Amino acid sequence: MAEWILRARRFDTSGLVEVLLRDGHVQAVRSAATPAQEQGATFEKGRHNVLEAEYLAPGFWDIQVNGALGHNFTSRELTPDAVRAVCEACLRHGTTHFCPTVITSDAETISFALRALTRAIDDDALVREMVLGFHLEGPYICPDPGPRGAHPAEHVRPPDWEEFSRWQEAAQGRIRVVTLAPTWPQAIQFIARLSERGVVVALGHHNAGSDQIKSAVRAGARLCTHLGNGCDLFLPRHPNYLWDQLAEDALWASIICDGHHLPGSVIKCIVRCKTPSRCLLISDASPLAGLPAGEYSLWGKRVTLHENGRTETVDERGQRLLAGAACFLDTGVARAWRDTDLALAQAVELASLQPRRLLSQATDDFLQPGARADFVLFDVGEDRLRIRYTILGEQVVRGEI
Numbered sequence: 517m518a519e520w521i522l523r524a525r526r527f528d529t530s531g532l533v534e535v536l537l538r539d540g541h542v543q544a545v546r547s548a549a550t551p552a553q554e555q556g557a558t559f560e561k562g563r564h565n566v567l568e569a570e571y572l573a574p575g576f577w578d579i580q581v582n583g584a585l586g587h588n589f590t591s592r593e594l595t596p597d598a599v600r601a602v603c604e605a606c607l608r609h610g611t612t613h614f615c616p617t618v619i620t621s622d623a624e625t626i627s628f629a630l631r632a633l634t635r636a637i638d639d640d641a642l643v644r645e646m647v648l649g650f651h652l653e654g655p656y657i658c659p660d661p662g663p664r665g666a667h668p669a670e671h672v673r674p675p676d677w678e679e680f681s682r683w684q685e686a687a688q689g690r691i692r693v694v695t696l697a698p699t700w701p702q703a704i705q706f707i708a709r710l711s712e713r714g715v716v717v718a719l720g721h722h723n724a725g726s727d728q729i730k731s732a733v734r735a736g737a738r739l740c741t742h743l744g745n746g747c748d749l750f751l752p753r754h755p756n757y758l759w760d761q762l763a764e765d766a767l768w769a770s771i772i773c774d775g776h777h778l779p780g781s782v783i784k785c786i787v788r789c790k791t792p793s794r795c796l797l798i799s800d801a802s803p804l805a806g807l808p809a810g811e812y813s814l815w816g817k818r819v820t821l822h823e824n825g826r827t828e829t830v831d832e833r834g835q836r837l838l839a840g841a842a843c844f845l846d847t848g849v850a851r852a853w854r855d856t857d858l859a860l861a862q863a864v865e866l867a868s869l870q871p872r873r874l875l876s877q878a879t880d881d882f883l884q885p886g887a888r889a890d891f892v893l894f895d896v897g898e899d900r901l902r903i904r905y906t907i908l909g910e911q912v913v914r915g916e917i
C-alpha cells in the first residue's frame with residue numbers, strides 16, 4: 517500500500533496542512549497547527565514518506581500544448597513514446613492534465629496526428645489520465661499575415677464540417693477545443709454546430725470586426741485564444757478586435773505569460789478587464805519547450821530558440837515572429853504573479869482551477885477526502901516557481917527545480 521504525507525501551505529488560504537495520501541487518493545487532511553497529541557495514528561510520520569514544500573495546489577491544467585522536447589504533436593512522425601515523453605515533461609513542471617494541440621497543416625497530417633494521439637491514449641495509462649482532449653488550432657483561421665502568426669499559409673482554409681467530422685472520428689470524439697477565425701462566411705454556422713456538440717469554440721488568429729465577434733458569441737464561442745497574440749502588428753486605435761474581445765463579457769481569455777508574448781502591462785489590463793474569473797493561463801508550449809538554446813527546424817520554418825527562452829522565426833515578409841513558447845505553465849504562473857498585481861493564489865488559480873471551470877470540471881475543495889491525487893507542491897523562488905513534486909494518482913514526480 518503506497519502512503520505519502522504532503523506537508524505544505526494551501527495555495528489559497530496559506531494554512532499549513534498535512535495531507536495523507538493512500539493508493540493515489542486523499543485519505544485524510546488536517547491542519548498542521550494541530551497539537552501533536554491530537555494526531556491520529558494515520559499521521560504517524562515514521563510509517564510514511566513525507567513530501568514537503570512551501571505551497572500545495574491543484575495540479576496545473578494546460579489547454580494548449582503543441583509538444584515539447586523536440587516532439588511535435590502536428591507531425592507524421594508522432595509516436596506513442598513521444599506523447600508519453602511530453603506527458604512526463606509536463607509533470608516535471610507541475611502540469612497534470614493538458615490538451616495536446618494540433619495546428620494548421622494538410623488534412624492527412626492532422627488525421628495522422630489525431631490518430632497517433634488516440635493510439636497513445638489507448639496504449640498508455642499515464643497518457644490516458646493526463647490528456648483532457650485535443651485542441652485543434654487551425655486550419656480554419658485567418659489567411660492574412662499577422663493574424664495568421666506562424667501557421668503555414670498554404671494550409672489555411674475555410675471551415676469544412678465534413679472535414680472536421682472526419683478528424684473528430686479519427687480522434688474518437690476527443691477534439692474538445694477548436695480555435696478558428698469567425699471571419700469565414702460559413703464560420704458562424706460552424707461555431708453553432710461545434711457548440712451544440714459541447715466543443716469549446718475559441719476565437720484566435722483572426723481579424724474579425726465587431727459584428728462578426730458578436731455573431732460568433734451568439735453562436736456559442738466562449739474563449740479568445742492567446743488574446744493579444746496572433747494579431748496584426750499594427751491596428752487602428754479603435755475600433756479594433758482587441759477592444760471588441762476585451763469588452764465582450766461572454767468571452768474568456770487565454771493568456772501566454774512567458775515573458776515574451778505579452779508585456780506585463782497588457783496582461784494586467786486583460787486580467788482587470790476580463791476579471792480573473794474569465795481568464796486562464798496557457799503555456800502554448802512549442803515542440804522546442806525543454807530544449808537548449810539553438811537553431812531548429814519547426815513547422816517548415818527555421819526557428820531560433822534564444823538563451824532567454826524567446827522563440828523567433830521570420831515570415832515571408834521578413835517580419836520577426838514568435839513561434840510558440842519554450843516554457844511550461846510553472847513559468848506562466850510566476851510571470852503572471854510577478855508582472856501584474858495578482859496575488860500568488862490568484863495566479864495559481866488561473867493555471868489550476870480556471871481551466872477546470874472552462875471545461876466544466878468540478879472545483880470543490882481540492883483536498884476533499886476520497887479525491888484522486890492531482891497536486892503540485894512548489895516553493896517560490898526570486899522570479900519563478902520551483903516545482904518540488906507533482907502528484908497524479910500514485911505517480912509522484914520530482915520537479916525540475
Ligand SMILES: [Zn+2]
Pocket residue numbers: 653665720721742746
Ligand atoms: Zn496560436
